[in-house]
Amino acid sequence: MGNTAQKCRQCGREIYFDGICVSCQTENERNRILAFSQEEIDAAVREICEEIEENGKLDEQEQMFINLVNYRDINTAEIARTAFEQKLFRPYEIYKNAPDNIVREMLNLLMQDELETIFVSNLMMCLAVHGSEEVFQAFLELEKHPRKWRENLYVGPSVYATGGGWTFDSNGMFTKTVFDKCYPMVKGTPEKKQHSPVKIGVKADGNCPHCGCRLVNLMEIDGNDSRLDFLEIDGVIKAKCCPNCFPFSGGDFCRYSENGESEIIWGERMFSMDDHLKEDGIEELTSNSYVLGDAPVPPRYAADWEGGSSVGGFGFWIQDCDIKLCPDCGKPMKYLAQIQWDTIMDYMEGNAYIEICRDCKILALLHQQT
Ligand SMILES: [Zn+2]
Ligand SMILES: [Zn+2]
Ligand SMILES: [Zn+2]
Incomplete structure (x- = not known):
């Protein structure tokens, strides 16, 4: 088959066929349809x-x-x-x-x-x-x-x-169980990311007690930005996790405060024994430069393969839609955000999802892949 690596003719990422990558194809088709009369x-x-x-x-x-x-x-x-x-x-x-x-x-x-x-x-x-x-x-x-x-x-x-x-x-x-409004995460620059009210992948203090991996805020969301008024969050919330362990769990929870740090609720579940990510993986996860888009998009904008990362609206559930029950109040949580893994980490597959119970100030972090 001659599957040698070549570069996507549009974005330069490594692919194993001649032409443009799936992500660029999707982007082109999206732009075409956005321009439809x-x-x-x-x-x-x-x-x-x-x-x-x-x-x-x-x-x-x-x-x-x-x-x-x-x-x-x-x-x-x-x-x-x-x-x-x-x-x-x-x-x-x-x-x-x-x-x-x-x-x-x-x-x-x-x-x-x-x-x-x-x-x-x-x-x-x-x-x-x-x-x-x-x-x-x-x-x-x-x-x-x-x-x-x-x-x-x-x-x-x-x-x-x-x-x-x-x-x-x-x-x-x-x-x-969803927010009516949706904002996409779009490509920015490291400088713009500094000022973006939503950041994907920010190093947190501490290491996982199970595998030793550096802890990461998978997403940080600053509810003070007027674009995010619909979330009704008064401060900055941080979805903290062990990025190495959490994809293996059926869903992790963390407790947040709107002006401080988050605390992971380590439940009874499977943990990874080895740190597969190591410093290189953490570096890759936290060095992306995605920023919050300027304008809202339709609620299902990100609800497909290659839908990208987004806040609000509908996520793209690779398996079944999985709305967690809040571990504190027992009520269904609300879907908050999605991260498409391969847009920020080369070898990762699937999506991460974040859900919220604002009454109890708890976030759920889930992972799905094919
Ligand atoms: Zn491409
Ligand atoms: Zn871990
Ligand atoms: Zn609750």
């Missing part, structure tokens, strides 16, 4: 509907659909109408703006007892993305009075709802 968007939507009508599935136009939702937050009503006729339920975001009559039909289906597990699962994900009051009430009813199909599912409607950025408790208390 309304007519171009309408034409693309028509093509998406045509493919669904003709083939009963979304294949060739699937990436275009995801990009239009993520980068332009298009209204999906027409696509939902077409897809429902063909009984197509993926990608779930098709039903983001599904018309009321279709949502009602979907809810009626869900109220039945005998349904195939995959069908129920798809239906609930689509409805979760829609997330209207009517969907919430139906999910609440189904949580309280489960239908027969519930026996075959690992989790109930309140967990499915988190896929759409919301959930509820047994008393019917509704909570959003």
